[in-house]
Amino acid sequence: MITVADVEAAAERIAGHVVRTPTVPSPGLSDLLGAPVTTKLELLQRTGSFKARGATSRLLTLDESERAAGVVAVSGGNHGIAIAVMAGALGIEATVVMPRSAPTRAVETAEGAGASVILADTMDGAFALVEELRTKGLTLVHPFDDPVVVAGQGTVGLEFAEDAGELTDVVVSIGGGGLIAGVATALRARRPGLRVWGVETEGALAMTEALAAEGPVPVELSSIVSTLSAPSASQLTYEHVRALVEDVLTVSDADAVQGVLDLAEHAKVWAEPAAGCLLPAARQILQLVGPDARLGLVVCGGNATTADVSTWAARFGLR
Structure with a gap:
């Protein structure tokens, strides 16, 4: 703890x-x-x-290679917005996976901040897709784990x-x-x-x-x-x-x-x-x-x- x-x-x-x-x-x-x-x-x-607090806390601990490779996050809305905006402010590329049920505003805000947004059919599917993206070298910024x-x-x-x-x-x-x-x-x-x-x-x-x-x-x-x-x-x-x-x-x-x-x-x-x-x-x-x-x-x-x-x-x- x-x-x-x-x-x-x-x-x-x-x-x-x-x-x-x-x-x-x-x-x-x-x-x-x-x-x-x-x-x-x-x-x-x-x-x-x-969510901006936890996102920033984690992004600021990335080493140089992790920053260069970029980050990935899964979110029902707010964590994705936070990762997109705060990563953009820190010059880090971000990919955000959200379920299709996520608020339209969340998707638009994340995209507007420069993140690559991928929509999955369900939240379970979003978490599964993030695991695939991690194998490509992206660092996961988990919303709570x-x-x-x-x-x-x-x-x-x-x-x-x-x-x-x-x-x-x-x-x-x-x-x-x-x-x-x-x-x-x-x-x-x-x-x-x-x-x-x-x-x-x-x-x-x-x-x-x-x-x-x-x-x-x-x-x-x-x-x-x-x-x-x-x-x-x-x-x-x-x-x-x-x-x-x-x-x-x-x-x-x-x-x-x-x-x-x-x-x-x-x-x-x-x-x-x-x-x-x-x-x-x-x-x-x-x-x-x-x-x-x-x-x-x-x-x-x-x-x-x-x-x-x-x-x-x-x-x-x-x-």
Whole structure:
């Protein structure tokens, strides 16, 4: 497992390349949920999500031959954007493999940053294709099965611990688990009494299934939330969640999309469903721990278009 020292080293490495995003109380969400809420606004990060941190952390550790050969990444959207943009900024050629379900904006942004984008029919197929590309000499920058990437994501937690007021519970969305593994490492080291909670959508239960099976297992994916749709957790992220996270909660896709609408109306931020998950999870946490909780929400990304959200809202009959 990584340590807080690894996260601190990553913070020093990526300083100047990424944004120290705002940590702000949200009166609107506090009123909505009936408990004090503080938000960590990673949707204001470079590339629109926290993924720029882990991507930069890993890219800056490449040796000269790896930089010359280029990198490859697999992504449901945000990791691919981050690799494309940050590799382009560092003069490194990047290939990004995404499933066809990835948001159009993610594909266009990655291509616009100069990456070669390949679309696979499924997320499983995308991971398999990346393995083929690795045999051609490209260095894999894995979205969550890499301690250097996880340490980079953990800088979110380091900043949250330094910048937030009193908190009792922090909620983090889970895809493959890289963000929550890093954030939990930092927060539990800096604020030992804090509880960290994860949240997944019902159609993307990689970490829930791993905890039930006592290790990563393949899962069937049916969620609309492609940015949380990992085909399995990794042993690395599973070990962190098992040791450091209070519990992993599940919410429906419809509730995640409603969360996007609520974040826009009450928090005045435009998020994606991976962040919308936080609000229904927060309600579950308040039922479990009581009304005296002081909540922290890691608003992980905002790479959804108005058209995307309108389509999802219509699908679920939301207003």
